[in-house]
Amino acid sequence: MKQSAYKLVFLLLSLSFAAAAQHPANNYQKLSLDQGWLFHMGDIAFPVIKGHSESYMNAKAGNAPGPAAPGYDDRSWRKVTLPHDWSVETSFDQNENISQGYRMRGMGWYRRYFKLNTDDRGKHLELQFDGVATHCTVWINGTVVHRNWSGYTSFYIDITALAKYGDEINTVAVQVNAVDQEGWWYEGAGIYRHTWLVKHAPAHIITDGVYAHPVKNAQGSWDIPAEITLENSGKLPLTAGIEISVFDQRGQKITSGNTSAMIAPLDRSVANIALQVSHPGLWSPDNPVLYNVVTLVKLDGITTDSLVTSCGFRTLRFTADSGFYLNEKRLKIKGVCNHQDAAGVGVAVPGSIWEFRLRKLKEMGVNAYRCAHNPPSAEFLDACDRLGIMVMDENRNFNSSPEYISQLRWMVRRDRNHPSIILWSVFNEEPMQGTEIGYEMVRRLSAEVKKLDTSRPVTAAMNGGLFAPVNVSQAVDVVGFNYQQGSYDQFHREHPTLSLTSSEDVSGLMQRGVYITDKARHTLDSYDTQAPGWGATHRVSWKAIAERPYLAGCFVWTGFDYRGEPTPYNWPTAGSNFGIMDACGFPKTAFYIHQAQWVNDKPVLHIEPHWNWPAAMIGKPIHVMAESNAETVKLVLNGKVVSEQKVDRYEMNSWEVPYYPGILEAIGSRGGKEVSHFKVETTGEPVSIRLTTDRADIQGDGWDAIPVTVQAIDRSGRPVPTANLPIEFELTGPGDIIGLGNGDPNSHEPDKGSKRSLYNGLAQVILQSRANADRTLVLTASSPGLRPARVTIGVRPKASVAFVSVTQPDMVLDDWRISPVSKTKPDANQQIAANDMNSWAPVKPGQLQTLTDGSFVIYRTTFTPYTEQQEKGCQLVLKKLTGKAEVYLDSKRLFYKNTGAGADITISVPAIKGERTISVLIESEAGERVGLGGVVSVR
Numbered sequence: 001m002k003q004s005a006y007k008l009v010f011l012l013l014s015l016s017f018a019a020a021a022q023h024p025a026n027n028y029q030k031l032s033l034d035q036g037w038l039f040h041m042g043d044i045a046f047p048v049i050k051g052h053s054e055s056y057m058n059a060k061a062g063n064a065p066g067p068a069a070p071g072y073d074d075r076s077w078r079k080v081t082l083p084h085d086w087s088v089e090t091s092f093d094q095n096e097n098i099s100q101g102y103r104m105r106g107m108g109w110y111r112r113y114f115k116l117n118t119d120d121r122g123k124h125l126e127l128q129f130d131g132v133a134t135h136c137t138v139w140i141n142g143t144v145v146h147r148n149w150s151g152y153t154s155f156y157i158d159i160t161a162l163a164k165y166g167d168e169i170n171t172v173a174v175q176v177n178a179v180d181q182e183g184w185w186y187e188g189a190g191i192y193r194h195t196w197l198v199k200h201a202p203a204h205i206i207t208d209g210v211y212a213h214p215v216k217n218a219q220g221s222w223d224i225p226a227e228i229t230l231e232n233s234g235k236l237p238l239t240a241g242i243e244i245s246v247f248d249q250r251g252q253k254i255t256s257g258n259t260s261a262m263i264a265p266l267d268r269s270v271a272n273i274a275l276q277v278s279h280p281g282l283w284s285p286d287n288p289v290l291y292n293v294v295t296l297v298k299l300d301g302i303t304t305d306s307l308v309t310s311c312g313f314r315t316l317r318f319t320a321d322s323g324f325y326l327n328e329k330r331l332k333i334k335g336v337c338n339h340q341d342a343a344g345v346g347v348a349v350p351g352s353i354w355e356f357r358l359r360k361l362k363e364m365g366v367n368a369y370r371c372a373h374n375p376p377s378a379e380f381l382d383a384c385d386r387l388g389i390m391v392m393d394e395n396r397n398f399n400s401s402p403e404y405i406s407q408l409r410w411m412v413r414r415d416r417n418h419p420s421i422i423l424w425s426v427f428n429e430e431p432m433q434g435t436e437i438g439y440e441m442v443r444r445l446s447a448e449v450k451k452l453d454t455s456r457p458v459t460a461a462m463n464g465g466l467f468a469p470v471n472v473s474q475a476v477d478v479v480g481f482n483y484q485q486g487s488y489d490q491f492h493r494e495h496p497t498l499s500l501t502s503s504e505d506v507s508g509l510m511q512r513g514v515y516i517t518d519k520a521r522h523t524l525d526s527y528d529t530q531a532p533g534w535g536a537t538h539r540v541s542w543k544a545i546a547e548r549p550y551l552a553g554c555f556v557w558t559g560f561d562y563r564g565e566p567t568p569y570n571w572p573t574a575g576s577n578f579g580i581m582d583a584c585g586f587p588k589t590a591f592y593i594h595q596a597q598w599v600n601d602k603p604v605l606h607i608e609p610h611w612n613w614p615a616a617m618i619g620k621p622i623h624v625m626a627e628s629n630a631e632t633v634k635l636v637l638n639g640k641v642v643s644e645q646k647v648d649r650y651e652m653n654s655w656e657v658p659y660y661p662g663i664l665e666a667i668g669s670r671g672g673k674e675v676s677h678f679k680v681e682t683t684g685e686p687v688s689i690r691l692t693t694d695r696a697d698i699q700g701d702g703w704d705a706i707p708v709t710v711q712a713i714d715r716s717g718r719p720v721p722t723a724n725l726p727i728e729f730e731l732t733g734p735g736d737i738i739g740l741g742n743g744d745p746n747s748h749e750p751d752k753g754s755k756r757s758l759y760n761g762l763a764q765v766i767l768q769s770r771a772n773a774d775r776t777l778v779l780t781a782s783s784p785g786l787r788p789a790r791v792t793i794g795v796r797p798k799a800s801v802a803f804v805s806v807t808q809p810d811m812v813l814d815d816w817r818i819s820p821v822s823k824t825k826p827d828a829n830q831q832i833a834a835n836d837m838n839s840w841a842p843v844k845p846g847q848l849q850t851l852t853d854g855s856f857v858i859y860r861t862t863f864t865p866y867t868e869q870q871e872k873g874c875q876l877v878l879k880k881l882t883g884k885a886e887v888y889l890d891s892k893r894l895f896y897k898n899t900g901a902g903a904d905i906t907i908s909v910p911a912i913k914g915e916r917t918i919s920v921l922i923e924s925e926a927g928e929r930v931g932l933g934g935v936v937s938v939r
């Protein structure tokens, strides 16, 4: 579908949906919480708890100590915007783990403050974390609310009961443990995906609560057995009306249905609505037609909650003898495996950079993607739906115990509406794959998947155990082969009824723009000659797969280079060499090999190497390789034909050509007619820089990001492929440089900052707009001795994603104790025995009291001013202090109020170190309501 058609769909849908979303009673709001976090790298020890009252209080809800406490002094912490990966900010260190790219991970803390309106009271409130690497603990307002055990699962925390409204401040504290690892690749560290605050009406659809995935029925038309999970966080039982409608690309409703459901308070109900569709447009990689599903929840006819999901109509089938069928058409899977980091940004990859990477893969002829070895971000899957890339979605942890089953269930529930997903993978290369234990575990994982989705097969990526008497291949729907290409035929012969796919192959090694393998210098040539013992070259591997009709297809390891696994080298090499493209997305030779093999509808022709060799090479043979999908390819050096060869789309075409500077051309022909032309030229010295943006403009929403390609060019404007010059960048306008890269796995230059060298002629700068950007961005690049370059990036105004305002982190004094009521004036500063947790009751400010048995009462709390306040003094602010009152700081009376009416009071506290005690003595007239009527804070 054309881009313009998408826009139309989106517009129409947003209009129809906006009507629902803007209904005054529709309380659904999904607000970004990405801005305004405070970050501390490294762990912070919790205070040692000693003494009875400390121990007693430490065990209570709302009383988390240290950095988890609402009042913790985080004023020196760094401000960060999420997504954030702190590991990519650190420098390379030989003492760190090779598998994690020699980058420090460790521990870290994040805190965020926010307020809720008083009219949010009664709503269902949820905090959502899309992904935190690796393990984490979350506290809200001093109460621990979640412990997360995978860096790849999202988690949703119902904070309704703990939320504070109005002037009161909500505090989120997150301790991130990135000492723990879940992989053998770079995993990043921190809150590296988006965070959200979601507000719903009490009767609402739970997160991931709509399953509406079309399936074709025996009559040839389509059913959507929609399943909607509702929850009622209100106080009364209710009957909700549920309406579900499917809209096509033009915004036309093509089917709808409704039902109603009774939901008890604090309970859930599942509503089922069967929808029928007769002639939908089909989703496929060539034509990824999407439909929108709008689900509304209604109370007394008024919409109170809503959700828009998308779906696609397609069938899929894996067979034992003839591979894979999509929409009943045979389709060889041309897939790549990938991890989730990118140059410059680590694992905090903006959605638009994902889209850029997926577009590059499509350009190469890829139709499938394996998320190795973990579930991806939600926006990644949306992009696959839109662009037409089939996905193998993969579970991270192979474990059938309850915690890990819940991680698997989360993945399937979140992802099962995506038409792009064609396979659920329950593991990658598990040592127990050839044992009864492995088999029993997979049986259980597969059964859990089937409870949630029966429309896609379950696979497991096996690198052994396939011929063991009991093994995992007996418990999956599609057997995944990692490597072991020599066993394809034997396994197929012995198990002719099992469907097979390669789940991983190749692991070929090359570095972009490098043509010599030199172990001493850690280089690898780009002629597709290098592969580790378990793998094969790109050409050998594809031939093995393409020639076997029973195999569904391939998943090449990998589409892009990633950090870690610098096979076959180690320090100082820090990044992988497996990519078809480098870490920036710049093509290596493998890109053109696969393009020549996989693309049929447009001419492909490329030659290697560059033609900039030193004078000493003149007359010496250079190995030249051409990748083409034509019938013949002719090589011409400086106007003289070298020779014409019949194209070999498996092996590609090669020549040994004596080097003479000038122009080396390749001409591809079909039926004797020229269909493609490509040349490499000997360039002059670099004289200036060229900046090329991936798109002409950026959206001014604070999210959109654009990669800019940096090259050095000669006097005639030709890029110099051998330039390795240092470049410095400057950006003006409402945007930021969020990362830099050049694709060199041996480079230790920082990913952050404003400098990066060209690596074999190329570097990349990633720019991101700031929220509400309304002016153009101007990027300039300079290098000593070169003419600088400047590029202007237009900014298309776009409203930012709605976000939660950032609140100043005033210290709020929330935990008080109140004395027994007395008839005579007590000593405001009397001691409370450390073991007496009962005579004085805990109390929160914000509610007035009627003193029935007397007229005097004391409020008491302790606090430690923030470091800066200890040095400079601070102010104690008591809102709505009601009744006659005396306020004491450490037994010294600082304030006296002689009238009963409520008033906002500000008291200066002198500079002084350590913990302070505040006592507030209140006196009331008979029947009068008195006390700490509002928030108490320290400024």
Ligand code: GAL
Binding pocket: 372, 428, 429, 463, 482, 504, 507, 535, 557, 565
């Ligand atoms: C596979 C493994 C991948 C990666 C690859 C490197 O065995 O599944 O994660 O390590 O080898 O060749």
